[in-house]
Amino acid sequence: MDLFDLVESTLQECLPKDGERPLALCEAMRYAVESGGKRIRPLLCLHSAIAVGGNADDAKYPAAAIEILHNYTLVHDDLPAMDNDVERRGRPTVWKKFGEANAILVGDALLSLAFRVAVKAPRNAAAIVETLGNAGVGVVAGQAEELAWNGGTHDGTEAPDDFIYSHKTADLFVAAAKMGALAGGGCEADVEKIGKYALNLGLAFQYEDDLIDGDGLFSGEEASRRVAVHTEAALAALAGLPGDVAFLKSLASRLAVRTI
Amino acid sequence: MDLFDLVESTLQECLPKDGERPLALCEAMRYAVESGGKRIRPLLCLHSAIAVGGNADDAKYPAAAIEILHNYTLVHDDLPAMDNDVERRGRPTVWKKFGEANAILVGDALLSLAFRVAVKAPRNAAAIVETLGNAGVGVVAGQAEELAWNGGTHDGTEAPDDFIYSHKTADLFVAAAKMGALAGGGCEADVEKIGKYALNLGLAFQYEDDLIDGDGLFSGEEASRRVAVHTEAALAALAGLPGDVAFLKSLASRLAVRTI
Numbered sequence: 001m002d003l004f005d006l007v008e009s010t011l012q013e014c015l016p017k018d019g020e021r022p023l024a025l026c027e028a029m030r031y032a033v034e035s036g037g038k039r040i041r042p043l044l045c046l047h048s049a050i051a052v053g054g055n056a057d058d059a060k061y062p063a064a065a066i067e068i069l070h071n072y073t074l075v076h077d078d079l080p081a082m083d084n085d086v087e088r089r090g091r092p093t094v095w096k097k098f099g100e101a102n103a104i105l106v107g108d109a110l111l112s113l114a115f116r117v118a119v120k121a122p123r124n125a126a127a128i129v130e131t132l133g134n135a136g137v138g139v140v141a142g143q144a145e146e147l148a149w150n151g152g153t154h155d156g157t158e159a160p161d162d163f164i165y166s167h168k169t170a171d172l173f174v175a176a177a178k179m180g181a182l183a184g185g186g187c188e189a190d191v192e193k194i195g196k197y198a199l200n201l202g203l204a205f206q207y208e209d210d211l212i213d214g215d216g217l218f219s220g221e222e223a224s225r226r227v228a229v230h231t232e233a234a235l236a237a238l239a240g241l242p243g244d245v246a247f248l249k250s251l252a253s254r255l256a257v258r259t260i
Numbered sequence: 261m262d263l264f265d266l267v268e269s270t271l272q273e274c275l276p277k278d279g280e281r282p283l284a285l286c287e288a289m290r291y292a293v294e295s296g297g298k299r300i301r302p303l304l305c306l307h308s309a310i311a312v313g314g315n316a317d318d319a320k321y322p323a324a325a326i327e328i329l330h331n332y333t334l335v336h337d338d339l340p341a342m343d344n345d346v347e348r349r350g351r352p353t354v355w356k357k358f359g360e361a362n363a364i365l366v367g368d369a370l371l372s373l374a375f376r377v378a379v380k381a382p383r384n385a386a387a388i389v390e391t392l393g394n395a396g397v398g399v400v401a402g403q404a405e406e407l408a409w410n411g412g413t414h415d416g417t418e419a420p421d422d423f424i425y426s427h428k429t430a431d432l433f434v435a436a437a438k439m440g441a442l443a444g445g446g447c448e449a450d451v452e453k454i455g456k457y458a459l460n461l462g463l464a465f466q467y468e469d470d471l472i473d474g475d476g477l478f479s480g481e482e483a484s485r486r487v488a489v490h491t492e493a494a495l496a497a498l499a500g501l502p503g504d505v506a507f508l509k510s511l512a513s514r515l516a517v518r519t520i
Binding site: 023024079082101105107112113116120126132163 | 389
């Protein structure tokens with residue numbers, strides 16, 4: 001099976017079914033996750049299993065889990081009290097369509113669901129849950145730090161960029177990749193390599209966003225330089241892995257010029 | 261160590277430390293969990309390990325996890341878009357003290373933290389995470405159903421009480437007890453007994469609330485009758501367990517007359 005299809009079919013398997021109670025909650029959960037998106041994180045997870053010499057199928061539940069967790073962050077990010085966004089991927093956001101209270105509950109349900117799905121991995125389930133838990137806490141820490149920075153309540157003793165960027169964005173990339181490597185049966189050293197690759201991939205991704213949007217902490221020359229540095233570091237981390245790293249190489253290269 | 265102290269010290273071990281970044285998030289996470297409360301769910305967890313013949317210490321992380329998860333539900337329940345409560349246990353609610361955006365993030369971080377803590381159980385970690393995941397999804401389903409019912413958007417084909425009550429309240433009791441029994445090394449039949457005890461305990465607890473508040477789905481005679489039925493069923497489920505069930509018996513009896 002094509003790996004994109006594997007992600008979609010596993011998500012379908014794990015999400016509430018049509019007609020399941022409570023109707024509105026289950027419909028909204030599906031709406032949030034079925035909204036398309038490029039599925040970068042779950043594909044990264046599956047290909048990390050392959051890169052350590054394992055089987056993509058063994059990583060399908062962790063892959064679905066990281067995508068479900070990612071989508072909970074989007075649902076809560078869009079809330080009126082957060083970014084107050086009314087549209088995402090060309091459709092009304094969850095709170096706009098289902099109401100604010102339901103959107104809070106949808107995000108909450110997706111987050112618990114992510115862990116229930118991740119633990120179904122056929123090996124290293126405990127380490128996988130721990131990795132997902134670290135990412136779940138970490139991504140919120142990045143958001144909270146950004147909130148404090150934007151709101152002027154930060155204590156101001158330190159530049160926030162590295163903390164925010166590494167947590168808000170890279171934590172989910174790192175978790176996706178490490179969970180895949182763990183589910184694929186990678187040895188400790190290979191799991192670490194995959195984690196280093198993903199950290200740099202995530203940072204390159206975020207600095208690239210600054211370049212495109214022009215509203216990040218960096219712009220122009222400095223952002224370009226950082227994208228190049230982290231892309232190079234990501235590619236270097238793949239050296240010596242036992243499996244096929246073609247997708248991971250291509251992902252890092254394409255990300256740097258944002259053709260995906 | 262006294263088991264209440266074991267709960268408190270494990271919570272302290274698992275919560276962010278003073279001065280940890282992001283400062284506001286970490287302070288608010290501690291504020292939410294350190295607010296006192298009777299710690300019924302974690303004590304139920306520890307004593308369930310004992311009831312199946314195991315060691316309370318083995319259940320200390322699942323116990324902390326269920327209390328952390330319980331507190332996330334309170335933080336989000338209190339939000340303006342939900343119950344809009346400004347005070348809890350005699351102090352400002354998290355959103356009132358730290359702002360709405362931070363309260364959303366605090367709840368989110370506590371939920372991920374709960375799973376990160378639960379998976380540290382020394383045995384049956386995967387089954388424990390699955391149990392916590394079921395409860396995490398279930399409690400939200402109960403809340404969403406209640407929301408639909410109160411808001412008049414429910415499809416109205418079925419009385420909501422059993423669904424709402426068994427999920428909104430009993431799911432966390434069941435998870436606390438089952439996780440404790442699993443961490444204590446209970447056999448499958450004993451874990452089921454403990455689960456049945458906790459389900460009935462949770463339902464009795466909720467119907468008792470109706471009696472006290474007078475604003476639930478039932479009141480007077482019918483609520484009293486249900487409290488008695490479920491208390492009896494909870495006590496009956498304890499028969500044949502290999503360990504000390506004195507606390508669990510006392511909990512069910514005291515709950516029925518709400519002296520705790």
